[in-house]
Every structure is written in C-alpha cells, then in structure tokens.
Amino acid sequence: MPFELPRSLSPSKVTSFRDCALAFRFTAIEHLPEAPTIWTVKGTLVHRALERLFWHHARGDRTPASAAAELGHAWHELQADPEYTALSLSPDAADALRSEAETLVRNEFELEDPNEINPVGIELTLEARVGDMRLRGIIDRLDLTSDGELVVIDYKTGRAPAPAYERSKLIGVHIYALLCEEVLGRRPVQVKLLHLKEPTTIVAEPSEQALRGHRQKAVAVWSAIERACRDEDFRPRTSPLCNYCRFREFCPAYGGDPSRAAPVLGGACMPGAA
Numbered sequence: 001m002p003f004e005l006p007r008s009l010s011p012s013k014v015t016s017f018r019d020c021a022l023a024f025r026f027t028a029i030e031h032l033p034e035a036p037t038i039w040t041v042k043g044t045l046v047h048r049a050l051e052r053l054f055w056h057h058a059r060g061d062r063t064p065a066s067a068a069a070e071l072g073h074a075w076h077e078l079q080a081d082p083e084y085t086a087l088s089l090s091p092d093a094a095d096a097l098r099s100e101a102e103t104l105v106r107n108e109f110e111l112e113d114p115n116e117i118n119p120v121g122i123e124l125t126l127e128a129r130v131g132d133m134r135l136r137g138i139i140d141r142l143d144l145t146s147d148g149e150l151v152v153i154d155y156k157t158g159r160a161p162a163p164a165y166e167r168s169k170l171i172g173v174h175i176y177a178l179l180c181e182e183v184l185g186r187r188p189v190q191v192k193l194l195h196l197k198e199p200t201t202i203v204a205e206p207s208e209q210a211l212r213g214h215r216q217k218a219v220a221v222w223s224a225i226e227r228a229c230r231d232e233d234f235r236p237r238t239s240p241l242c243n244y245c246r247f248r249e250f251c252p253a254y255g256g257d258p259s260r261a262a263p264v265l266g267g268a269c270m271p272g273a274a
C-alpha cells in the first residue's frame, strides 16, 4: 500500500528529503512529532521579535531599543508556547536563552540599517503550481529597494556555513525567488541569508538560468518523493545529522525498525492512507 504524498513541497522539505529520505518519511509523510530543541525555540523567538520590529515600527523608529522591547513581547508570548514549555528549562537556562536571543536581535543592526528597509512582505506565504506539484514557502521578509526591485531575506540563527557550503545553503532562498517569479511575476534581484550569530550576510543574485536550475531540482525531488511513496522505499542516508536524529532507534542503519516509529511516537498518517 503506497504512502500518501505530502500536500506541497517547501524548501525545508527539499532539504530534508535530500539529507535523508527516511527521516523525511517520518516527519513529512507520517507526521511524527519532533521534540522541540533549544535551537528551534531560539529561532522562533528571534524571528518573532524581528517580525514585530518591522510590523510595528515605521522607518526612523526601528532602533536597538525598540528591537529589545519587541523581543520582550516575543518572550512573553513564548511562555505559552507548548514547544517552549516542553523544554522545562531551569531559570538559569531560560535566562541564557533570552540573553542569546537578545544578542542575535542586536546583531541585526550590524548587518543592515532597519530604518532603510522597505518591507513589502513579512512572514509572507507564497504558493504556486510548478509542474504537477504545489510549491510553497514562507518568506521571512520581502523588501522593495529604492529602485523598485525585490530582495528576499531569510534570517538564520544557527552557525553560518563554511564558504565551501554556502551555495548549497542558498537553495531555500532561491526557491523563494522562484515563488516570487511565479506568483508576483517578478524575479528578485537578490536573495540574502542574514546569519545573526556571526553576524554575516550571504548574498546571491538569482539569474534566470539559476532559477531554471532550481525549478528543475525541485521537480526532480518531487518525482523522487512520488516514487518513494509509490514504492514505499525511503532509504536512510547516514551522516553527522544522525547524531541529532530523533528517529535513530527506528532507523535500519542503526538496527531499528521504521514500522515501529508511528505506533511508538504517534503519527498522523500511515501507509495505505492514500
């Protein structure tokens, strides 16, 4: 009995499938819950603070003080977030998390002057049909330059990649650029990863040829997912990521049985649901 296809393909799903098809099956097909981590929660907190900074403050009012105040609001919201409460942090660990988030938000001002930014979309969801799949993405920020051009911005709260891996990390923002072209009819002139930790910015200019290449990659990944669902064949791909994989005990590469994962962890979709 085949697995049910995901409803859409997003940049994170493309990356997940390419990293390890079996881990992709557990999360995107069987919808097994993933335990929250301090890193994902920190990312949520920082994204929310920057979202609020650009939503609630006009140019001229986007100062480090207003960003710190918005982080305070985001921190307050976070206290009711199940992903945060599941971490059961000690007061010291919670203080450390907030303090690291404050540094990341402050570093935004090292990378750009928010008062010069004209955002035309914040947490902007775009969806388009590409071939026989639905491509979907949520763009952290879409800016309009003074020349009337679009720029895609993606905030990153983890460590920036080594120069040799920068290109591979740009696939997500290139897919966002592709979505802009499909939905808005305009190709952004730049895509940027704002790495808030270092802080450093990785920039690329998505040419027509580059977007064509990324479109082909996305279509190829979707075809591979269709095949894997049809054949129930999601192979494990071991890598250093296995050290952080929640599903390792169910992975055949480590002597586990994938069919036990859903009964143990509680999935929403089982084989034969299609």
Ligand code: SF4
Residues within 6 Å of the ligand: 020, 021, 022, 023, 236, 237, 238, 239, 241, 242, 245, 246, 247, 248, 251, 252, 253, 254
């Ligand atoms: S342990 Fe490694 S190979 Fe196995 S599912 Fe997780 S990421 Fe994939």
